[in-house]
Amino acid sequence: MDKILFAELKKIYSNDILFEKEDLYPYAYDTSPNPENIILPEFVVFPTSAEQVSKTILLCKKHKVALIARGAGTCHCGGCRVKSKSIILHFSKMDKILEINKEDLTAKVQPNAIIKKINEAVEKEDLFFPPDPSNLAVSTIGGAAALSSGGPRTFKYGSTKDYIINLEVVLADGKIIKTGTDIAKNVTGYNLTSLFVGSEGTLGIITEITIRLIPKPQARKVTLAYFDNLIEATQAVNNIINSGFVPATLDLLDKNTLTTIEKFNPCGLLCDKEAALLIELDGFLENLNFECKRIFEILKKSNAAQIIQAQNEQENEEIWRARRSAFAAVTKLKPNVITEDVVVPRSKIVPLVKGIENICNEHKVIVCIMGHAGDGNIHPNFALDLSNENEKENFEIVKDKLFKLALELGGSLSGEHGIGSEKKKYLKDALDNGALEYMEKIKKLFDPENIINPDKMF
Ligand SMILES: Cc1cc2nc3c(=O)[nH]c(=O)nc-3n(C[C@H](O)[C@H](O)[C@H](O)COP(=O)(O)OP(=O)(O)OC[C@H]3O[C@@H](n4cnc5c(N)ncnc54)[C@H](O)[C@@H]3O)c2cc1C
Numbered sequence: 001m002d003k004i005l006f007a008e009l010k011k012i013y014s015n016d017i018l019f020e021k022e023d024l025y026p027y028a029y030d031t032s033p034n035p036e037n038i039i040l041p042e043f044v045v046f047p048t049s050a051e052q053v054s055k056t057i058l059l060c061k062k063h064k065v066a067l068i069a070r071g072a073g074t075c076h077c078g079g080c081r082v083k084s085k086s087i088i089l090h091f092s093k094m095d096k097i098l099e100i101n102k103e104d105l106t107a108k109v110q111p112n113a114i115i116k117k118i119n120e121a122v123e124k125e126d127l128f129f130p131p132d133p134s135n136l137a138v139s140t141i142g143g144a145a146a147l148s149s150g151g152p153r154t155f156k157y158g159s160t161k162d163y164i165i166n167l168e169v170v171l172a173d174g175k176i177i178k179t180g181t182d183i184a185k186n187v188t189g190y191n192l193t194s195l196f197v198g199s200e201g202t203l204g205i206i207t208e209i210t211i212r213l214i215p216k217p218q219a220r221k222v223t224l225a226y227f228d229n230l231i232e233a234t235q236a237v238n239n240i241i242n243s244g245f246v247p248a249t250l251d252l253l254d255k256n257t258l259t260t261i262e263k264f265n266p267c268g269l270l271c272d273k274e275a276a277l278l279i280e281l282d283g284f285l286e287n288l289n290f291e292c293k294r295i296f297e298i299l300k301k302s303n304a305a306q307i308i309q310a311q312n313e314q315e316n317e318e319i320w321r322a323r324r325s326a327f328a329a330v331t332k333l334k335p336n337v338i339t340e341d342v343v344v345p346r347s348k349i350v351p352l353v354k355g356i357e358n359i360c361n362e363h364k365v366i367v368c369i370m371g372h373a374g375d376g377n378i379h380p381n382f383a384l385d386l387s388n389e390n391e392k393e394n395f396e397i398v399k400d401k402l403f404k405l406a407l408e409l410g411g412s413l414s415g416e417h418g419i420g421s422e423k424k425k426y427l428k429d430a431l432d433n434g435a436l437e438y439m440e441k442i443k444k445l446f447d448p449e450n451i452i453n454p455d456k457m458f
Pocket residue numbers: 030031068069070071072073074075076078079080091111132133134135138139140141142143144146147148149150151152200201202204205206207327416417453
């Protein structure tokens with residue numbers, strides 16, 4: 001343990017510091033695949049204010065120690081991973097919803113406020129915060145802001161970036177700044193807020209967030225439509241959109257996903273079908289009745305083999321529970337599950353899914369494919385045993401081929417999970433050279449000594 005650094009941290013945090021090996025272990029991981037050699041952080045600290053964060057950054061600069069912000073640690077891309085001597089800032093003591101302003105349709109929250117709790121609080125005021133990463137029961141708003149997390153509702157409502165209007169950020173030189181003003185419509189100066197949103201904690205530490213809210217939709221209706229082939233399922237997605245409908249969710253589940261969910265969480269899914277679409281419509285009840293009827297007709301014309309429309313909120317939830325259990329179900333197939341995240345133009349979903357199936361057949365890897373078909377954002381969930389060296393090496397080849405395929409189809413490396421340490425080697429293939437050069441310059445401008453979450457993204 002670095003005793004000098006510890007003594008200086010004590011002056012800021014008193015006893016809110018972890019330093020024993022066994023206490024540090026949980027903070028060396030996130031939900032990305034385990035690295036070969038785990039590096040423990042030197043310390044974990046629990047700030048209660050931006051001022052404490054500022055003092056911590058200055059200490060990190062002085063001692064040349066990395067500083068990594070952490071929310072729930074559910075990042076799939078290794079964004080919270082420790083790569084060198086580091087201090088982890090854990091925001092569990094900054095988890096409050098500070099205010100909800102119904103007239104201005106805004107709320108001010110601390111970074112560790114949990115998205116589900118934000119939603120429960122604003123819904124009491126008949127308001128709505130649409131970003132919905134599937135793990136919203138644990139995901140923090142700070143982590144979601146740093147990654148611009150999306151979710152099933154992104155097709156209609158956009159992702160986290162569309163709902164953050166102002167941030168309090170602590171910069172590498174210890175300055176505490178506001179990136180904007182607490183108003184949703186604002187083009188005064190450069191849009192610093194959008195620069196920090198999605199920057200994966202590499203440019204500064206977010207200590208307060210103003211979010212934009214919208215009125216809560218009055219009702220929702222969920223439909224599950226099964227298809228005998230994938231092409232018809234994706235064609236149905238286009239037919240719905242081209243008929244003028246914008247469902248909140250248009251999610252695709254392949255046969256392996258349906259079978260795996262049903263095997264571990266029997267809920268009546270039809271496993272003899274090749275694909276299913278989960279469609280959620282929301283809005284005023286009268287409109288929903290009309291829209292559901294029309295979408296039912298469109299699905300039939302698109303050759304849906306079976307259509308199940310939930311009749312009440314309980315049935316809506318049953319369908320969603322099945323969809324949300326997909327990740328957990330895949331974990332039962334093999335010791336490890338890796339959720340990947342690629343995005344292509346919607347017109348390229350079929351070649352993407354077929355390509356993923358071919359790659360996995362060739363390399364004998366089990367994959368369950370699901371995703372947000374409305375956005376062209378596909379998540380292959382790979383079931384693996386990473387303790388087997390051959391399997392591990394084999395999966396590296398599968399990954400290389402997956403990202404190459406997505407890029408060849410005009411897509412990109414991530415629709416919502418980010419780059420972190422897991423995908424940085426592919427970044428130069430995905431970005432224009434000039435753009436990448438300027439991104440690196442932005443990192444140097446904000447963090448010249450590379451203190452804040454180093455070794456991520458670039
Ligand atoms: C089962 C499961 C389902 C998921 N579903 C989705 C999904 O549907 N959509 C989706 O987009 N993602 C999804 N994810 C990925 C991830 O959970 C989300 O992106 C989530 O919003 C991250 O929040 P977190 O609190 O876990 O962040 P963390 O993992 O703790 O942090 C994520 C990144 O943000 C940085 N960070 C955290 N707090 C701050 C801060 N205060 N200031 C600056 N940087 C900060 C970290 O350094 C890290 O780089 C899923 C993950 C799991 C395990």
